[in-house]
Amino acid sequence: MDFYYWPGSAPCMTVQMVAQDIGVKLNMKFTSLRAGDHLKPEFLKMNPQHTVPTLNDNGFFLSESHAVIEYLYPVMFWGAKQFDPVKLKELETAYEFLNTFLEGQQWVAGTSMTIADYAILTSVGTADAVGFNIKKYPNVDAWFKRAKTAVKSYEENYRQHVMVFKNQYDDATGKK
Numbered sequence: 001m002d003f004y005y006w007p008g009s010a011p012c013m014t015v016q017m018v019a020q021d022i023g024v025k026l027n028m029k030f031t032s033l034r035a036g037d038h039l040k041p042e043f044l045k046m047n048p049q050h051t052v053p054t055l056n057d058n059g060f061f062l063s064e065s066h067a068v069i070e071y072l073y074p075v076m077f078w079g080a081k082q083f084d085p086v087k088l089k090e091l092e093t094a095y096e097f098l099n100t101f102l103e104g105q106q107w108v109a110g111t112s113m114t115i116a117d118y119a120i121l122t123s124v125g126t127a128d129a130v131g132f133n134i135k136k137y138p139n140v141d142a143w144f145k146r147a148k149t150a151v152k153s154y155e156e157n158y159r160q161h162v163m164v165f166k167n168q169y170d171d172a173t174g175k176k
């Protein structure tokens with residue numbers, strides 16, 4: 001993840017502190033505001049507002065420090081280098097509950113698909129993408145397959161969100 005910064009910039013500092021504390025490695029790109037690096041066409045392509053901080057995550061450009069830290073933050077949940085053991089235990093407990101809820105049931109909240117399935121599908125899909133083993137929870141596994149098929153917009157939104165998350169995760173864990 002390329003991070004365009006200028007020393008002395010408070011919003012850059014915000015992003016760097018969050019990244020450091022959650023273990024996200026940034027590829028630091030010194031951008032001189034004095035020399036006008038931020039006004040060059042290559043920079044304006046990433047951020048027409050010509051401000052630092054600006055992030056380039058494999059061609060996905062993001063500026064505005066608060067947006068950037070929100071983007072980085074989900075990586076924390078998974079721990080920087082591996083699944084955080086405490087969080088992993090919580091996740092396993094949640095899956096055990098979900099597996100029990102789904103016993104003899106097609107959908108999370110009863111006999112038909114509801115918005116509850118949408119809400120849970122995004123988290124289960126994200127965990128699946130970064131390698132959380134769902135097979136230990138057969139009801140969840142079966143529901144996941146069913147829900148992915150039933151929610152028509154899943155694929156398109158998966159590409160936009162889950163794949164982006166997976167990229168951040170792979171970056172943070174050094175898988176890329």
Ligand SMILES: N[C@@H](CCC(=O)N[C@@H](CS)C(=O)NCC(=O)O)C(=O)O
Pocket residue numbers: 006008009010011012033038049050051052053063064065066
């Ligand atoms: N609200 C923005 C502020 C960004 C900002 O104003 N950055 C200054 C440096 S601290 C900058 O790049 N100025 C150069 C310019 O606007 O051309 C954020 O939080 O990212």
